[in-house]
Amino acid sequence: MVLPSITIVGGGASGTLTAIHLLRLARATGTPVAVTLLDQGGRHALGQAYSTTDPHHLLNTRVERMSALDDDPDHLRAWARTEGVHAYDYLPRAVYGRYLREVLAAAEDPPARPLHRVTATAVALDADHTVRLSDGGRIGGDAVVLALGNRSPAPLPGVPAHPRYIADPWAPGALAAIDDGAPVLVLGTGLTMVDVALTVTRAHPDTVVHALSRHALLPRPHLPRPALPIPVAIPDGPLRVADLLSATRRAVRASGDWQGVMEGLRPHVQELWQRLGADERRLFLRRVARYWEIHRHRIPPSSASAIEDLRAAGRLRLLRGSLLSAEPAANGLRVHTHLDDAANGPRVHSGSGGATTGLDVGWLVNATGPGGDVTSDPFLATLIASGAARPDPLGLGLDADPDGALRGSRERLFAVGPLLRGSLYETTAVPEIRTQAAALAPRLLEIAASHAAPSQSVA
Structure with a gap:
């Protein structure tokens, strides 16, 4: 039997939560549908965020808010008890990745509602919603959901390719080599820097991390106990x-x-x-x-305490300024920066606006956060070139309605998660993405039920 089908491009948390809610709703309503979850790295349900193997990389949100199921807020805590996992306030991200995988597996219901996990790279989307793959394969469907998650950090101007320049710290194995005790310069002082600093300083007791950003501001820590919501009186109507x-x-x-x-x-x-x-x-x-x-976007108290210990020991040094350029040096890279406070480096040129400083480091890590240019993704670039999608006016993601429907020349094309930042802004954390997935599932099921679909096999 040929089943109606939905293709989800992106197998991380956004795509996985979409597949989970779609399959569960299809089972509850007795609707046959096939779902294909396409992930180019084969990290289905893990994606970038939950592929880490470092046990010190924790969720930044408490367990009670991280259920995969929009209608069962205690699901994660109950799973943790059943699995013998200590349900502390902040689980390791690797444990949460295992949870997502198990919830996804439980949502499968073949033969009427199968889930096809495909490892391949999407390169184009035809007018009939067939996704073309880099290996020449094709995946047909009645609707397509773009769940590509956060993009890699934007390239750093003035920084050449170099074996000791880590352009994307979340690429598989990217941080593994930083274990020689050489000083590390991390561009960015946000959540990614926290994870990088915790990993590389534990890998070698002599490692010192210099973290550089325009404001040199760290994420604030959560309170030991959850804060109770306090209402904020916002005026009605158009807002400034x-x-x-x-x-x-x-x-x-x-x-x-x-x-x-x-x-x-x-x-x-x-x-x-x-x-x-x-x-x-x-x-x-x-x-x-x-x-x-x-x-x-705060960090767990234990992570905040570890960061403060590193600062007190002189192993994490915050620098306020900007990167100018980098060049190869004998044991790594010579990095040139403009610092508002040059106390942590030799001053080369000083002026009223700060100082130009040279810093010799063994490693340079780009932790500036997700890139905003959707055209840097080849697949999204082809969609934009064809008119099927367009960047949002702010350059944060794709232009879409708040419900995820893309504004362009195609119907039955949707986005979830970080690609909707321009429309929703707050759309990078599991609680918000889970709500989007639950709201989108009925619409996808309606589309699947009303369109005849080609076979779901991959050519």
């Missing part, structure tokens, strides 16, 4: 960034609890983002986003 900041500051002053205020804002961020006009969104990105990120 100034209004949003004023309301937030008033709530913080009145409560004395900024973490509670952040928790009160979180369920409303997507609605607030949509109320900001285009110019106000750009203003937010330019002036507020970095401060929002370090307060919103």
